[in-house]
Amino acid sequence: MTSVLRSILPSSSERTEDLDDDYSVEYSFAIEYNGPPVARDIPQVVPIDVRRIPTASMAARAVVLKNFSLPIIQPIVKSDHSNKKAPAKLNSCSVEAEFQDSEGRLDKFGSSVRVVSRKSENGHDDLDCFSGRLDVEDLEDECKAGVLYGDVEDLDDESMADVSYNNSSNHTISAQKNWYYVTFRDLPSSDGNSEQSYHDEPEVSPHRPMVSNDGKKGLCNRCNKTNRFGEKEFCIVCSAKYCKKCVLRAMGSMPEGRKCIPCIGYRIDESKRGLLGKCSRMLRKMLADDAVKQIMSSEISCEVNQLPPHLICVNDKPLSIEELVLLQSCSNPPKKLRPGKYWYDKVSGFWGKAAGIHCEGNPHFWVTADGSYQHEGMKNVMGKLWEKKRVRIVCAALSLPFPSDTSNPGGDVDKDMDKVMTKNLESKMMNKLLLVGCDQSGTSTIFKQAKIVYNVPFSDDEKQNIKFVIQRNVYHYLCILLEGHARFEEEFLIEMRRQRADKPGPSEYSEQVDESNIYSFSPRLKAFSDWLLQIMMSGNLEAIFPAATREYSPLIEELWKDKAFQATYKRRNELHTLPRVANYFLDRAVEISRIDYEPSQMDILYAEDITSSNGVASMEFSFPKSSQDGYMESSDENNPTIRVHTSSLGENCKWLEMFEDVNLVIYCISLTDYDEYHEDINGIGTNKMMAAKNLFETIITHPTLADKEYLLVLNKYDLLEEKIERVPLSQCDWFQDFNPVPHSANSNNNPSLAQRGFHYVAVKFKRLFSDLTGRKLFVSRATGLEADSVDNALKYCREILKWDDEMQTVSMNEWSSESMEPSTSLGANRSMRRKTVVSDIVFGLRALAGELRLDLGDDEEEDDSWFCSTSLAASSFLVISKNGFLAVILDLNFRCKMDWSELARWWPVGPKGENRVGWLE
Ligand SMILES: Nc1nc2c(ncn2[C@@H]2O[C@H](COP(=O)(O)OP(=O)(O)OP(=O)(O)O)[C@@H](O)[C@H]2O)c(=O)[nH]1
Numbered sequence: 068m069t070s071v072l073r074s075i076l077p078s079s080s081e082r083t084e085d086l087d088d089d090y091s092v093e094y095s096f097a098i099e100y101n102g103p104p105v106a107r108d109i110p111q112v113v114p115i116d117v118r119r120i121p122t123a124s125m126a127a128r129a130v131v132l133k134n135f136s137l138p139i140i141q142p143i144v145k146s147d148h149s150n151k152k153a154p155a156k157l158n159s160c161s162v163e164a165e166f167q168d169s170e171g172r173l174d175k176f177g178s179s180v181r182v183v184s185r186k187s188e189n190g191h192d193d194l195d196c197f198s199g200r201l202d203v204e205d206l207e208d209e210c211k212a213g214v215l216y217g218d219v220e221d222l223d224d225e226s227m228a229d230v231s232y233n234n235s236s237n238h239t240i241s242a243q244k245n246w247y248y249v250t251f252r253d254l255p256s257s258d259g260n261s262e263q264s265y266h267d268e269p270e271v272s273p274h275r276p277m278v279s280n281d282g283k284k285g286l287c288n289r290c291n292k293t294n295r296f297g298e299k300e301f302c303i304v305c306s307a308k309y310c311k312k313c314v315l316r317a318m319g320s321m322p323e324g325r326k327c328i329p330c331i332g333y334r335i336d337e338s339k340r341g342l343l344g345k346c347s348r349m350l351r352k353m354l355a356d357d358a359v360k361q362i363m364s365s366e367i368s369c370e371v372n373q374l375p376p377h378l379i380c381v382n383d384k385p386l387s388i389e390e391l392v393l394l395q396s397c398s399n400p401p402k403k404l405r406p407g408k409y410w411y412d413k414v415s416g417f418w419g420k421a422a423g424i425h426c427e428g429n430p431h432f433w434v435t436a437d438g439s440y441q442h443e444g445m446k447n448v449m450g451k452l453w454e455k456k457r458v459r460i461v462c463a464a465l466s467l468p469f470p471s472d473t474s475n476p477g478g479d480v481d482k483d484m485d486k487v488m489t490k491n492l493e494s495k496m497m498n499k500l501l502l503v504g505c506d507q508s509g510t511s512t513i514f515k516q517a518k519i520v521y522n523v524p525f526s527d528d529e530k531q532n533i534k535f536v537i538q539r540n541v542y543h544y545l546c547i548l549l550e551g552h553a554r555f556e557e558e559f560l561i562e563m564r565r566q567r568a569d570k571p572g573p574s575e576y577s578e579q580v581d582e583s584n585i586y587s588f589s590p591r592l593k594a595f596s597d598w599l600l601q602i603m604m605s606g607n608l609e610a611i612f613p614a615a616t617r618e619y620s621p622l623i624e625e626l627w628k629d630k631a632f633q634a635t636y637k638r639r640n641e642l643h644t645l646p647r648v649a650n651y652f653l654d655r656a657v658e659i660s661r662i663d664y665e666p667s668q669m670d671i672l673y674a675e676d677i678t679s680s681n682g683v684a685s686m687e688f689s690f691p692k693s694s695q696d697g698y699m700e701s702s703d704e705n706n707p708t709i710r711v712h713t714s715s716l717g718e719n720c721k722w723l724e725m726f727e728d729v730n731l732v733i734y735c736i737s738l739t740d741y742d743e744y745h746e747d748i749n750g751i752g753t754n755k756m757m758a759a760k761n762l763f764e765t766i767i768t769h770p771t772l773a774d775k776e777y778l779l780v781l782n783k784y785d786l787l788e789e790k791i792e793r794v795p796l797s798q799c800d801w802f803q804d805f806n807p808v809p810h811s812a813n814s815n816n817n818p819s820l821a822q823r824g825f826h827y828v829a830v831k832f833k834r835l836f837s838d839l840t841g842r843k844l845f846v847s848r849a850t851g852l853e854a855d856s857v858d859n860a861l862k863y864c865r866e867i868l869k870w871d872d873e874m875q876t877v878s879m880n881e882w883s884s885e886s887m888e889p890s891t892s893l894g895a896n897r898s899m900r901r902k903t904v905v906s907d908i909v910f911g912l913r914a915l916a917g918e919l920r921l922d923l924g925d926d927e928e929e930d931d932s933w934f935c936s937t938s939l940a941a942s943s944f945l946v947i948s949k950n951g952f953l954a955v956i957l958d959l960n961f962r963c964k965m966d967w968s969e970l971a972r973w974w975p976v977g978p979k980g981e982n983r984v985g986w987l988e
């Protein structure tokens with residue numbers, strides 16, 4: 068039988084010719100033993116039933132990801148990760164290794180070791196595979212990653228030393244003085260604590276050491292030839308570079324993309340993650356297009372090249388694969404997720420890169436005008452914002468204004484400069500402000516309020532005019548009530564007739580109902596009412612003034628006292644054409660309709676249409692002396708303000724040219740416009756906020772006003788507070804991504820919905836302005852009917868202009884030649900400036916949070932979809948400097964587009980509140 072088989076099979080000499088040199092064939096056959104009995108037990112081979120060997124096939128990735136409950140084979144991992152000296156898992160059968168310091172300076176940090184040789188079990192020396200430099204820290208990382216476990220130690224001895232390590236195979240490592248050696252430990256047992264370990268750290272693909280090119284540029288790590296200009300392809304795992312001749316031999320068919328063969332199955336070098344799928348021109352030239360595509364697609368999608376989830380650490384907890392998959396498959400996933408530590412705030416839905424500072428407690432910080440900050444509600448000042456170097460650097464980087472007196476705390480030069488500048492400014496303070504806005508935005512209210520606040524008297528003519536306007540308005544309101552009265556009476560009669568039909572009874576009763584009911588007027592009042600309505604319908608209400616006040620005031624009094632009219636007045640809220648402000652005047656309709664009526668300041672303020680008739684109005688005012696806020700003591704400073712009605716600006720705002728000499732434009736917008744529409748003559752409705760935005764764009768890009776400073780006044784904040792609770796801001800198309808999380812029970816400290824709405828709108832306009840002009844828009848919130856609010860907005864104008872002037876003064880170096888007289892108003896000016904600066908930084912950061920991408924993970928590309936979209940919702944960043952860091956406290960209560968609420972299941976916000984703090988380094 069043996070001879071038959073030998074004749075069928077090729078002889079070993081024949082085979083060798085066809086095959087590689089090192090290939091040889093030997094046959095051996097077992098024949099029955101007929102010799103003498105043996106003293107020892109004969110080893111027996113246990114037959115294997117191949118069908119009973121459990122086998123596993125690759126599950127499709129999609130299936131695994133969708134159904135996490137599939138059983139997963141327990142990986143064999145190190146039992147104790149915290150202990151470096153724990154039994155190690157040797158990745159393969161290393162038997163010999165030399166670790167050499169190429170620099171000759173070995174210390175535990177930053178030196179490198181080089182594995183120059185390694186022999187595998189069959190004695191084959193695969194030097195190529197294991198050559199490479201290991202950074203000591205890398206080596207320690209390797210140990211953690213489960214490839215090699217052991218200690219890196221310095222050798223005392225000058226000479227080569229054979230070191231045994233504690234492995235069952237008694238392998239040795241050669242090392243010499245100042246060389247590192249690695250003490251390998253036993254293989255970990257496959258039972259024991261492996262299950263525990265699996266839960267501690269998810270399975271990871273092993274990490275491979277980086278390969279060095281010994282500092283030689285253009286070195287090919289296979290042929291060791293150096294060609295600086297020859298193209299190279301690199302291994303995405305160990306960074307070894309290969310020349311054109313070697314690349315295919317070194318990398319083979321590249322089933323996992325560009326990895327040299329020994330690196331297959333190893334994790335990629337994370338610094339190369341951005342390069343996945345981007346191969347060199349050299350490889351493209353060498354391979355067919357399809358092959359390149361295939362390789363690149365495997366490189367991107369193969370399992371081992373995916374980001375190991377445990378490297379993404381959120382709130383100090385590494386992600387599991389399921390969590391990472393959830394993150395990457397959410398509606399708006401992070402585009403370039405990098406390994407690192409992140410924080411995540413369940414309430415806001417925000418996350419960002421953690422800079423490693425832990426914040427105890429539930430911190431809400433408040434920054435005061437002088438830059439000091441403290442925990443909310445606490446008295447202890449924790450530090451001063453402006454004294455931090457980093458704050459100053461960030462302010463400079465973000466072009467945020469910075470109080471000049473703190474830029475050099477205690478510095479005399481700075482103080483002197485401030486004095487001089489203030490003096491300069493005082494002498495030439497004459498600012499022209501242009502106040503403009505769409506219909507009903509509140510410009511005339513602000514204009515009137517400014518007159519009242521700064522004691523600019525109304526002239527006699529103005530007063531007379533205002534009086535008639537108010538009286539005419541009251542007649543107009545009365546007419547609206549009379550229209551309502553007619554409707555209410557008719558509805559009432561219909562109802563009565565219906566009840567009469569349902570309930571047949573004495574007919575006299577029904578007739579009585581017809582004749583007099585709660586809405587019926589006396590014939591005299593009925594005639595007056597019909598006459599008034601007729602005049603209003605004809606649009607001639609103005610024509611009866613001023614005579615009406617003489618002739619009809621007794622009738623108005625009679626009407627007011629009439630029960631039917633009062634019944635109507637009670638239902639005034641049902642009359643949508645009645646302006647809100649009507650309430651203020653109607654209560655005093657009798658008094659106002661009299662000939663001797665004198666409007667009070669409040670009446671003037673509340674009165675509609677006072678300045679719109681002439682379109683352009685102007686006044687001069689100066690900020691009053693006040694020791695509290697320290698505004699200019701001298702009152703020779705004049706600020707002419709011109710209020711222009713939009714109808715006077717002409718088509719495409721062509722009359723704006725008239726305002727070439729204004730210093731600052733105050734653009735007023737009503738915060739309640741977002742859900743309101745007005746119809747043009749063709750009956751086409753336009754959202755008022757969008758109309759305001761369009762006019763804003765036209766004005767800021769108009770050549771005459773292109774280089775002016777702008778203050779956006781977001782007016783009617785009091786009305787926004789009511790409205791935003793009923794009507795979402797997203798009613799306006801432009802505000803679609805305003806998506807605040809509802810207040811939670813313990814949200815007393817959180818900003819109100821109106822505050823967040825205001826910040827959101829402000830940031831929207833700031834961005835628009837910045838996009839169109841490349842400059843900075845200042846924004847102020849206002850309630851035109853409140854004196855303080857308008858006062859603050861106008862003081863803000865003054866601050867803006869002062870900064871402007873200061874900048875010019877500094878740039879012209881004028882200050883050095885001026886006298887150094889002290890100025891009493893200086894300190895107070897500073898205080899105001901700081902207040903505005905702080906508010907501006909807060910604004911700036913809110914606005915810039917998106918652009919900065921707080922994760923700061925990638926500077927190559929805009930990652931809008933991830934962070935920018937969410938930042939618009941940023942409402943209550945507070946800026947604080949702590950431990951030398953500029954921190955951004957996230958207390959936003961906004962949900963970003965991404966559905967992070969899902970992730971909240973894993974990272975609830977703990978009582979320590981540390982999840983709520985993000986740090987911007
Ligand atoms: N509640 C409230 N009402 C305001 C505020 N500002 C203005 N109003 C009212 O809004 C209405 C319109 O304000 P105006 O000041 O007349 O607005 P305008 O921009 O001059 O509008 P036109 O004169 O139509 O161009 C008036 O009834 C004001 O009383 C505010 O801050 N809060």
Ligand SMILES: [Mg+2]
Binds near residue numbers: 510676677
């Ligand atoms: Mg008006």
